[in-house]
Amino acid sequence: MLTFLRRRIVSSALPLLVVVLGVFALARLTGNPASLYLPLNATAEMRANFTAKYGFDDPLLVQMAHYFGGVLRLDFGESLRTGEPAAAMALRAFPATLQLAGTTMLLAVVLAVIVGCWAALKPNGVADRISSFVSMAAASVPDFWLAIMGILVFAITLGWVPTSGVGGATSWILPIATLLLRPFGVLVQIVRGAMVSSLSEPYIKLARSKGASEFRVVTRHALRNAAAPALTVAGDLTVSLVNGAVVVESIFGWPGIGKLMIDSILQRDFAVLQAAVLLTAVSIFILNILIDLGYAGLDARVRPAGRRKKSSRAASVVVAEPKERKIHVQTTP
């Protein structure tokens, strides 16, 4: 396990470095932010002072050296907008996004498993057709439109929930509902497909012939083997939520990292942008490790070698490391 973690950390270091370098360089290619931070009629001297004060007149490599020198000291620079430490701003915003994304994905998984299993029990039946239509529609609706329509219908017309904000339990409903639909729609399709495949396997027939109840067949036999692909997709969807709740955070005034990043891009607040991207990238890296570990827990064939040896139910296929996750529905009876 430790070897696995060590290799993942080493293999992720380079992509992290590339991401931060790319953001650093691309941000500066968009030009000097002096115009955004000074009055429109600021004099040339004021612009020169601003540029020199923040080092934007240094060559890019020099700016980069200063930045990475700071990162090594855990100094990520200061916000051009607020003067606050960039790391503090990113760390303050990130938990709000994690709360939103985490709750949304947990609910999406629960609902998708229920609906997906229900649909898979009778392929092409009424339930299957309804769930397919609903899930396809849910996966296709744009966040922006959904958020505005949600406010219009449920906040303004019906008055059931607040329009936006972060005060109280009801303020969670619209943001979560908006974010939930797409992962729910995608996961229903995945769970349904995997369950249909699992339920047609010989070991399911064997379980039924032994008199196992349908509930037990579904939850203990079929669902366990259908869970691996769902977990993989759920992980990817969680990553996209952590990385991309920008629209929802902006519309609902949710003080998360997505809104912080988009504001930083528009305001050319380089230090905050870099800190937010770095924090998000590290989090996604950790999330991917957790997904790999969960996947290994569900599928013995991709379990790290040390753990596999201890498992009495390990498959005969030997896989030294979980090099990549695959979406598949083959199972070990």
Next chain:
Amino acid sequence: MTIALATGSVLALTGCSVANTGTSSGADADTVRIVLPIEPTTLEPCDATLSSTGVVVRSNTTEPLIERDPTSGDLEPLLATEWEATGDTEWTFTLRDDVTFSDGTPFNAEAAAFAIDRAVNSDLGCDVEGQMFGDADVALEVVDDTTLKITTEAPDPVLPLRISFIEIGAPTDASAKVREPIGTGPYSVGQWDAGSKLTLNANETYWGDAPAFATAEYQWRSEGTVRAAMVTRGEADLALSLSADDGAGDLGLNYPNNETVALRFSGDIAPLNDIRVRQAINYAIDRTGITDSLYAGASVPADQLVPPGVVGYNDSLKPWEFDLAKAKDLVDAAKADGVPVDEKITIVARADQFPKIAQMTEVLQEQLGQAGLNIEVKIAETSVGLQYQVRPFVLDEGAIAMIVQHGNQAGDASFSTDSYMTSQAQMSMFGSPEFDALLADAATKTGDDRQVAFADALAYERDNLVQFAYIARMSGVIGKSAAVNYEPNSLSGDELRLAEITPAS
């Protein structure tokens, strides 16, 4: 089951509250709730000329020595009781003797001098310095506790107007900006949950009349429809920066915001270097059609850069008439004289600068095209758009007609001409020595002479230079719930005085 438990655990652990946010106060008779388009980046008084900061700070947490009446344009006493010119370059201000900052520090001439020196003469990069003073410094002399002398480098007839933009914060570190200042205003900063909410509390030691609300709560939402919905739902009492389409309905109040939208020409680049082409563009624009169709009549055709009520406004100037035939004739005449009228002119617009800017750009492209001009359009985000709007300008893309929106909140035409019209102004792409001389002469005058001189200069620009095609005099929309009384004015988008908001019942 495990997942369901996990979901419940997450919600239980979070207590349904978002990380790093306080609890919402909700509706409260002692609280006025205001929703802004963006969160202020700072409450630093010397940056209060930034709209996002000023709308919270100005005359709420901090106050200036003098304030400008947004309706009449008159300067009125606030922390200063009177002021007079005591020399060619010297002004003397008499200050109130009964004021303290909200932390108990006495307000006196020493404190006022510190704040002005910090805002104008320091290297802090204060926004008010760039907006109102440029490179010019002022000398400050504290005569006694209530008397302050300010000396300028050159005669400055509008110094009191400039001083009215300096908010006086309590003495602090002169070498650093402050995010949450101490002031003399009717409110002081309470709690700021960054990213979520800002609360101001009534200043119990305020020297003037106590405000009607004990607390003011600011939130921010980027979408106008959401801000409007917050007012209609009763979640906010005032919503700023709405457009007519945001859905505030009867709760939306129109008000003149002193903003003028215009096309600014790069008059040194062909084909815009020929005055006939610039005149043709003016004749080709159907201003009434634009204001009626895009803004439902809430804005009106513009006749000059400054709005009525500003010193220097020329009320004899009328909007250019819409005459497509005359526009075509002018283009043809220029073409006959060898002007390359087929070369492209790019209309550059800053996305989201004001409501329906994209639609206005498309309409202009169509109308100017009908006059026989080759028009392209470029809609850029703010940072890129500013490269076209502010020196050193983008000069290698041919002729540029930049859509600008300019608001003169100072009340004197010099603040517009110094930025947009003199040859070397930061946002002027061309001018003439004669026009520069007219403006320089006008800037030295006072009273009625000043009004006449600037009005004449604005007429000269229209007749002899045509630096702009003025399009529309804009209006703003504020959403106001029935729970409060408030009358918006031309300053409301930049300076929302909380003391002017009262409960409806």
